[in-house]
Amino acid sequence: MSSKTNPGNFFEDFTVGQELPHATPRTVTEGEVAMYTALYGGRFALQSADQVAQDLGYPGAPVDDWLTFHIVFGKTVPDVSLNAVANLGYAQGRFLAPVFPGDTLSATSTVIGLKENSNGKTGTVYVNSVGRNQEGETVLDYCRWVMIRKRDENAPAPAPVVPDLPDRVDPETLVVPGVDLSAYDPRLIGQSHRFGDYQAGEKIDHVDGVTIEEAEHMMATRLYQNTAKVHFNQHTEGEGRFGRRLIYGGHIISLARGLAFNGLAPAMWIAGINGGAHTAPAFAGDTIYAWSEVLETADIDGPLGALRLRTVACKNRNASDFPHRGDDGRPAKDVILDLDYWALIAK
Structure with a gap:
């Protein structure tokens, strides 16, 4: 049938x-x-x-x-x-x-x-x-x-093909909107800093924390019509490795982005994703903190400059000591997201 x-x-x-x-x-x-x-x-x-x-x-x-x-x-x-x-x-x-x-x-x-x-x-x-x-x-x-x-675990393995993906998006290929900054008002933006005020190597603790609620996460997965069983179905995941649903990684990205306003308020445009990894699972009840590092600045043509940022999210610990990797080079156990991206900011 x-x-x-x-x-x-x-x-x-x-x-x-x-x-x-x-x-x-x-x-x-x-x-x-x-x-x-x-x-x-x-x-x-x-x-x-x-x-x-x-x-x-x-x-x-x-x-x-x-x-x-x-x-x-x-x-x-x-x-x-x-x-x-x-x-x-x-x-x-x-x-x-x-x-x-x-x-x-x-x-x-x-x-x-x-x-x-x-x-x-x-x-x-x-x-x-x-x-x-x-x-x-x-x-x-x-x-x-x-x-x-x-x-079927006995199905033959295909010939491995691993694409050669670049470590970063070339900033010259970013699409930069032709905005008009003549009426730009830092008081409305929430922070007076502009492109030249951020330097490579600078680290920013976003200070605030936010706790994940089960209902919010489920509402989010439905909002995006994301039906992956690992996020959506407690009946199947209750029998899995963790015994519960995993929080959708994009949920962590958006929580970290929301937290990043405190320190990166003028970086209002996301232009590119260089790389990123969900380094550990998150679950309902975890409290998320975030910090960012300016990896690179690119003074591209136009009214906006590009900041290459690494935003790191961690769970159940604040980010004041900028948790990232342990002595063995592996992500610290409390780190759940390491995202490398380009954001645009007014010059």
Whole structure:
């Protein structure tokens, strides 16, 4: 008897070069923008106020770049990571156009690499995912890799293909909006610092902490239509390694981004994702803190400069001592996110 339901792809279902068109385009509404603020508490002025956005030359406040990321990511889950053990990392990401309430987003992915893990039970799948708006314009292009269960542990391993992904996005390839800074008001932005006030090597403790609630995390996964079992289904995960659902890694990214306002308020635009790893799981009840390091500054053409930032999130400890790696070079046990990205800031 044939089945009309989708059990999701397992590792042996993927092939290099495979094209995956994802279902269910999604129209972004003002309601979910408000919901995103309720979930993460972001206070960046550009995304919070039409007045500030219009002063900078936008028709209105754009959607937070990470909300765009989550919606596009969520489209990919049923075809890429429904049977994931964990999402492992990101690279070569660029935010290419702003998204506004009323825009409709869709996504496609291409499999760019496969490698079976040594345990023979799982494998790593590398994909390049692209999000487009209703006009067919690309708004987001990024790569990620994810550990996927095998349906049959005896299935033969494919020839390993590991894509050669760059360590960073070339800042000259970042899309920089042609904003008008003549009406830029630091009092409304929340901080007076500009591009020249940030130096490579500088570390910023974002000070505040936020506790993850189970209900909020579940609301977020539903908001993004992210149906990965590892986040969504306590019945299956109760029998898994941790005995409970894992918090979606993007949830941690947005919590850290919200915390980063305290110290990086003028860095209102996310332009690129150089790399990132979810280095340890997080669960409901954990309290998240974050700190950032300026890895590099790029004085690109135009009114905005680019800061290459590493934002590190940790759980159940404050970030005043900038936790990162232990003496053995491995991530400290309390570190759960290490994200390397480009943000834009007024000169």
